[in-house]
Amino acid sequence: MIYPIVAYGDTVLKKKASPVTQGELDVKKLAEDMFETMYEANGVGLAAPQIGKSIRFFVVDAEPMDEEKLVGFKKVFINATILEESGEEWAYQEGCLSIPGVREEVTRKSVIKIHYWDENWVEHTDVFDGLAARVIQHEYDHIEGVLFTDYLSPFKKRILKGKLTGISRGVARADYRMRFPAK
Numbered sequence: 001m002i003y004p005i006v007a008y009g010d011t012v013l014k015k016k017a018s019p020v021t022q023g024e025l026d027v028k029k030l031a032e033d034m035f036e037t038m039y040e041a042n043g044v045g046l047a048a049p050q051i052g053k054s055i056r057f058f059v060v061d062a063e064p065m066d067e068e069k070l071v072g073f074k075k076v077f078i079n080a081t082i083l084e085e086s087g088e089e090w091a092y093q094e095g096c097l098s099i100p101g102v103r104e105e106v107t108r109k110s111v112i113k114i115h116y117w118d119e120n121w122v123e124h125t126d127v128f129d130g131l132a133a134r135v136i137q138h139e140y141d142h143i144e145g146v147l148f149t150d151y152l153s154p155f156k157k158r159i160l161k162g163k164l165t166g167i168s169r170g171v172a173r174a175d176y177r178m179r180f181p182a183k
Helices: 027-040 130-143 154-168
Strands: 045-047 057-061 074-096 099-117 123-129
Touching: 027 045, 027 057, 027 074, 045 130, 057 130, 074 130, 099 130, 099 154, 123 130
Parallel strands: none
Antiparallel strands: 045 057, 057 074, 074 099, 099 123
């Protein structure tokens, strides 16, 4: 099932998501649906709040970023907690399926240590670096109620204000179905 992507301005995107309890939902089906939704929108990550579900669940498949290290990097993260962020800070231009047409440089640490469960309820604590870490950090922010635009300077936010307001009102171009809060 392909879900519509929730657009900037919807309150679900700014809310800290609730933990998932084992057995409460079919996490394998949800993961399958989220991957399908993400691929339809040409994304590399998708968090449950972006489909209107305020739960601590996200998927990533960064292989399309065309970096050798990311070949086969497809994962499901349930109830994730970033334990540590370390390494060099580096800037990279990020975008978001919930904020179509907006890309800005965001600075993040290059290495993360994260604790999570996968779609089989197997517990993991892993370390990721580079683009893999960045994709995870971006999606993790979604379950914390944080958007990449929250990292921008006040000046940059002022410049983007009209565009972001337009997105929340349904004035956005996307090649995928969206759900707009002001419509």
